[in-house]
Amino acid sequence: MALTTAPDPTRRGPGSGRAHPARRGPGTIRHREGLAAYVFLSPWLIGLMGVTAIPMLLSLYLSFTNYDILTPFSEVEWVGLANYERMFTADPSYWHAVRVTLTFALIAVPLKLAAALGVALLLNRAWRGVGLFRGLFYLPSLLGGSVALAIVWVNMFNRDGAFNSLLSLVGIEGRPWVNDPDWALETLMVLAIWQFGAPMVIFLAGLKQVPTELYEAASVDGAGRFRQFRNVTLPMLSPVIFFNLVLETINGFQGFTAAFVLSNGTGGPVDSTLMYTLNLYITGFTELQMGYASAMAWVFLLAIAAITAIFFSTGRFWVHYSDGEDR
Amino acid sequence: MVTATPTPLARRRPTGRPVLRLLILVVIVAVVLYPLIWMVGTSVKSQEEIVNNIGLLPERFTPGNYTAGWSNFDVSFGRFFVNSALVSLLTVVGNGLSCLLAAYAFARLRFRLRGMWFAVMIGTLLLPQHVLIVPQYILFRTLGLVGGDWPYLPLLIPQFLATEAFFVFLMVQFMRGVPRELDEAARIDGAGPYGIFRHIILPLSRPALVTTAIFSFIWTWNDFFRQLVFLSQLEDYTVPVALTLFIDSTSQSAVGPMFAMSVLSLLPVFLFFVAFQRMLVEGINTSGIKG
Numbered sequence: 001m002a003l004t005t006a007p008d009p010t011r012r013g014p015g016s017g018r019a020h021p022a023r024r025g026p027g028t029i030r031h032r033e034g035l036a037a038y039v040f041l042s043p044w045l046i047g048l049m050g051v052t053a054i055p056m057l058l059s060l061y062l063s064f065t066n067y068d069i070l071t072p073f074s075e076v077e078w079v080g081l082a083n084y085e086r087m088f089t090a091d092p093s094y095w096h097a098v099r100v101t102l103t104f105a106l107i108a109v110p111l112k113l114a115a116a117l118g119v120a121l122l123l124n125r126a127w128r129g130v131g132l133f134r135g136l137f138y139l140p141s142l143l144g145g146s147v148a149l150a151i152v153w154v155n156m157f158n159r160d161g162a163f164n165s166l167l168s169l170v171g172i173e174g175r176p177w178v179n180d181p182d183w184a185l186e187t188l189m190v191l192a193i194w195q196f197g198a199p200m201v202i203f204l205a206g207l208k209q210v211p212t213e214l215y216e217a218a219s220v221d222g223a224g225r226f227r228q229f230r231n232v233t234l235p236m237l238s239p240v241i242f243f244n245l246v247l248e249t250i251n252g253f254q255g256f257t258a259a260f261v262l263s264n265g266t267g268g269p270v271d272s273t274l275m276y277t278l279n280l281y282i283t284g285f286t287e288l289q290m291g292y293a294s295a296m297a298w299v300f301l302l303a304i305a306a307i308t309a310i311f312f313s314t315g316r317f318w319v320h321y322s323d324g325e326d327r
Numbered sequence: 328m329v330t331a332t333p334t335p336l337a338r339r340r341p342t343g344r345p346v347l348r349l350l351i352l353v354v355i356v357a358v359v360l361y362p363l364i365w366m367v368g369t370s371v372k373s374q375e376e377i378v379n380n381i382g383l384l385p386e387r388f389t390p391g392n393y394t395a396g397w398s399n400f401d402v403s404f405g406r407f408f409v410n411s412a413l414v415s416l417l418t419v420v421g422n423g424l425s426c427l428l429a430a431y432a433f434a435r436l437r438f439r440l441r442g443m444w445f446a447v448m449i450g451t452l453l454l455p456q457h458v459l460i461v462p463q464y465i466l467f468r469t470l471g472l473v474g475g476d477w478p479y480l481p482l483l484i485p486q487f488l489a490t491e492a493f494f495v496f497l498m499v500q501f502m503r504g505v506p507r508e509l510d511e512a513a514r515i516d517g518a519g520p521y522g523i524f525r526h527i528i529l530p531l532s533r534p535a536l537v538t539t540a541i542f543s544f545i546w547t548w549n550d551f552f553r554q555l556v557f558l559s560q561l562e563d564y565t566v567p568v569a570l571t572l573f574i575d576s577t578s579q580s581a582v583g584p585m586f587a588m589s590v591l592s593l594l595p596v597f598l599f600f601v602a603f604q605r606m607l608v609e610g611i612n613t614s615g616i617k618g
Binding site: 038 | 369593
């Protein structure tokens with residue numbers, strides 16, 4: 001911790017060296033403010049250290065051990081890179097989980113954003129009732145990762161669920177979607193896309209910021225609706241698209257609840273819904289391989305950091321800020 | 328919310344074909360609402376109707392699933408609701424208090440290493456909880472807090488320590504909009520950092536606190552992962568964890584009660600939605616766009 005350089009928040013007695021006239025010394029307004037700041041920050045600092053930083057370091061250490069929570073710390077065996085080696089070379093289910101997660105994110109996230117943008121464009125007009133629509137579209141996002149919603153979803157795509165009933169009305173024979181390894185993950189994707197409300201609201205806010213004059217100018221230049229969309233809306237909206245893309249991708253990688261409910265915590269059928277986080281949960285809390293699970297968590301963290309970094313480094317090629325700070 | 332400055336809508340463009348647009352929107356609304364209506368409909372169907380009647384609504388209204396689901400397990404569902412309410416409400420209090428304190432320091436006070444700590448706070452914003460769950464579990468277990476006398480401590484302690492960086496960030500953004508002149512005036516009147524917090528920032532932060540309270544309640548109520556990991560005794564279960572018990576029972580006869588309890592579990596969130604719809608939507612607007 002950086003207490004060597006920072007004022008110590010515990011040393012805040014009213015009399016602590018108030019006789020010093022020096023500008024940055026104790027007793028000056030500046031100094032009192034610094035002390036007060038650390039007092040106000042103290043819950044956050046304790047949380048940062050106790051609940052975030054130290055556990056993270058602990059998990060980094062454990063990722064080089066075979067810790068299983070049942071054996072005491074003193075007997076934990078240091079196994080070096082064995083967990084990482086196993087993960088990358090000797091654990092097919094790990095790579096399977098990576099593939100499942102990537103497939104999910106690569107397909108569901110773009111479709112969800114497309115749906116969000118499409119509906120936002122439809123709603124981007126001022127008329128009575130627009131607020132009602134906005135709220136109704138947002139509702140599924142709000143119910144979001146709840147178990148209840150996942151339960152409903154799984155049952156809707158069951159053999160005798162509502163989706164097959166609808167299909168039978170048009171004479172199509174359905175299948176037990178959630179029990180079919182070829183379709184279970186797709187069912188979860190549809191659930192994710194259905195919850196397009198949150199990015200939609202953010203898109204709507206972004207659309208309101210686009211200056212009307214730009215459309216007028218484009219229109220004077222003879223641009224049709226499609227060209228206006230391509231040359232005005234998309235560039236002006238690119239910071240918001242970027243924000244949604246980063247956020248939804250990270251969310252997509254973390255999908256857990258629906259996959260857990262659909263497979264009753266197994267990742268089935270035939271591992272088709274074995275998302276990364278579900279695999280991590282099973283490894284750590286069902287099989288009690290906490291050292292191995294810690295290694296998985298660290299790779300996950302680095303992967304998310306890397307993907308975010310890639311987004312930000314490629315973002316400057318297509319994200320435009322209207323205040324001219326393009327680069 | 329306050330940070331949202333009203334900007335003119337892009338409404339001067341030709342509106343195209345409003346009827347067609349409305350039609351498309353109505354179709355999308357139908358698709359979006361269908362699963363929810365189907366859920367409510369199924370929850371009041373008899374077992375026989377669930378299998379045979381493919382319509383959205385029941386032919387005969389059957390409330391029996393609700394009573395059956397309520398007492399389907401050794402522990403009444405009422406207990407699960409009380410547990411969930413307790414965890415959610417205490418989380419609201421913890422998040423509101425601790426995040427407000429941290430946000431005040433970040434937004435209004437000058438102190439050494441502020442830039443660094445702020446960057447760290449932003450950094451934790453994107454930290455997936457799945458990364459922390461294993462070591463946190465080990466930590467809380469070592470401290471004897473998992474499955475202890477008060478099994479909710481592992482869920483609540485982080486919330487009282489401002490670990491939900493999203494809310495700190497939201498409040499910082501909000502406080503930056505509060506005029507500095509108010510601080511100056513209070514300072515001239517002799518108020519220090521504590522006085523300014525107590526008499527200026529705290530009362531004026533009400534909207535940010537309310538937004539935080541609403542989101543924090545809904546997210547905690549819906550949260551599953553942490554509650555699944557940290558709660559092990561049936562009588563300690565919260566609603567989401569209890570709902571998964573229905574999935575374990577493989578018999579199809581539990582579908583009605585399962586749906587009934589699912590509907591009930593969504594009810595608090597739905598009521599919040601109806602009451603605070605405007606604020607919710609504006610809340611994610613501002614928190615999403617700024618920054």
